Amino acid sequence: MTTTELDLRPRVPATEPVMSLRGITKRFGAVRALSRVDLDVYPGEVVALVGDNGAGKSTLVKILAGVHQQDDGTITFENAVVSITDPAAARELGISSVFQDLALCDNLDVVANLFLGHEVTTGGVIDEEEMERRSWELLRQLSARIPSVRTHVAALSGGQRQSVAIARALVGEPKVVVLDEPTAALGVAQTAEVLNLIERLRERGHGVVFVSHNLADVQAVADRVVVLRLGRNNGTFNTRDISYEDIIAAITGATDHGASRNPFTEEPA
C-alpha cells in the first residue's frame, strides 16, 4: 500500500473516549447479569469484548443497542450523559449494532437492505440511482467483495452477508459500531474478509466494539481487550502487551483483575 491510499482525515490519537460506560448494572429478576461494568471506546479503536458464556457480553451489547436499559450506572456519549431508551435512540446517538443473526431481508437486494427504513427520496419518489451509487461507494470504502448490489441477499455467501450487514450499520455514519460475533460460523476466507473490514472501520475512525469467542481473531484486530467474567470486569489489556494465555486466564478466572469482590458485602441484588 502506498501513502496515497491512506485516509488522511484527522482521527488519531484521540485522547477522549467517544463512549464511556460507568458502573453499568443489569438484573433480570434474581439474576444479576451485569454488576458495575465499565467500558471505554475511543474513536478509531477496536475494543474486543471477551468472556465465557453467561459473562454478560450480550447483555452489555444489548444495552448499547437500546434493547435493554441498565438498572444502574451511566452511559456518556461524546461528553454528555445519555439514556438509550430504545434501538431508535441508539441509532440516533450514533451507535450502530450488527447482531449475530444479521437481520437482513433475504428477499431484497443489497441496495434495498442497506437503505431499508431510510430510503433516499427525491420529491417523494425513491431515488434508486442515488441509493445504488451510495451503496457502491460504501462497499468500495470497505473493500467488500460484493459482485453486484442488485443481487438478492439470499444468494450471497456468509462473509458477503456479514459485509452487507456491516455496511448497513454505516449508512447513518455512526460513531460507534458494535459487532456481535461477526466471525462466528464463517469460513476462513470469509473470516479474513470480515477482519479486513474491521480494520477498515478502524481506519475510517469509527470506535468498534467487537464481541468474539475466537481469541485468534481478537488478537489479530483488537487494540484493547476487555474481559468480562460473571457479569463483572476482569481486566482491560492492550493487545500489544498480552498473550493468548493471559486472556484465557482472565476469562476463566485463573487470574483476578478485580472481578471477584465478595458478592455478599457488595450492593444487594
Added chain:
Amino acid sequence: MLADLRRTGSPRPGSGARPGYDVNVPEPRRPTGNQAALREANRSRIIDAVKHHGALTQVELAGTTGLSPATVSNIVKELSTSGVLHTAPSTRSGRRAQRVTLAHQLGLTVGIHVSTRHMHVALADTRYTVVTEHRMPLARHHRADSELDKAALLIADMIESVDADREEILGVGIAVAAPVDHGTGMIARRGLMRGWDGIPIAESMAQRVGCPTYVDNSSNLAALAELRLGAARGRSDVVVLELSDGIGAGIVTGGRVLAGQHGTAGELGHVVVDPHGPVCRCGNRGCLEAVAGIDAVLDVVNSGRSRAVNFTDLVVAALTGDDESIRAIADAGRAVGRAVAGLANVLDPQRVVVGGEFARAGELLVGPIRHAFEAGLLRDVGALPELVQTELGGRAPVLGALALAIDALDIQDLVIHDE
C-alpha cells in the same frame, strides 16, 4: 493484449502501477477522448474487476464496472479469444450465465507470505499473473499449526472461487519473516518467530495441500521478486531491504540471491547499531531491528501515552505534520541508512531497494535513509548506488514465494500440460 498482460508481471489490481521490464517505466499515459482509449479503459476495468472478485458472471461484471451488458459481453468475448479471460457456462438465480475468470493455462501456483501480523495468500499462474489473493490479519504470536491450517483452508476456498481444481495446483511457496535453514527446512534460529520454531514448515504444509511446497525467508524472496519483476530487474548486484516489524535484507550478488551457510545471510536487522540500546528479540542488545523496526518505533512513540497508536496512525500523524511522529520515523530511517551504508561498502551493489511495510511511510522514511546512507558511503558522489523504493508494494514477498514455487517446477511437465 495477452503478451502485454504477461510481460507486466502482476500489477497491483486497480493501482495502475505496472512493474515492467524497464525499471523506470512511467505511468502509461492514458489518451483521452477517443473511441479506442475508451475501449482500452473499459478493458482494464473489466480485468481489474475480475481480479478483485476472482470470478464473476457477465451480469455481475456489468453491475460492478457500470458498463452496459453489451459492452461487457463484447469485451469479454474479445479478451477470452486473446486468452486473457476464461469463460464457463454457469447459472445465476436460476438463469444461464457466463462465469468469467482470468485464464490460467499451465496450472496454478500458490504464494504465501507470513509476516509478524499478516498472512497474504496469492494464487497465480506460472507467469506471475495473480488470479486471486487474500490478506488477513494475524494475532501477535501466531503459531505454525493453526496458521498453516488456515492457509490450507484459504487455498481450498480460493481454488474454488476461480473454478479450478485441486489437481491444477503445481506447487506452493512460503515466505516467512525469519531466516530458514535450507538443510532442515526449519527456522534457522530459535526465538525469532516463536510459534514456528522447530517445525519443518514446507513438509508440514505439503501434507496439508498435497503438492510440493518450498519455504524461504521473506527478505530473500522479496529480493527474488524484485529481481524478476520489480526494481532490481536486469541488475546483478542489489540489496533489497525489507523494513517491517523485523528488518531483513535480501542480498543479490552476481544475479543470485545469497543464502549463506545456514540461510541467515542478509539478517541486517541483527547488526548491532547501539551497544546500549534496547534488548532485541534475538537476545542481543541494540540490534538495528530493536531500534528501527516498526514495533520498536511504536514502543518509543507509545511510551508515556495512555492510548497506543498503531503503525497506520503513526504514518497518518506524520503525514499531517505531527513533529513527534515525523521524528520517530526519521530516527529509524537514519539508523537504517547508516547500517545499509556499511552493507553497501562491503557489497558494492548497483541499487538498494527499500520495501516492506515500513516503506508505506514513503519519503518520510526514505529521505532520512538516503541522507544517512549517502553520508556513510565510501564511494565518490556520481558513482553512488541508487536508493529506490520497491515497485511491488507490499506484494514483493508473496510474489517471491510464487517465484520460488515456479522455479522448482519441472518444465517438461508444463509442456505436457500446455498441449
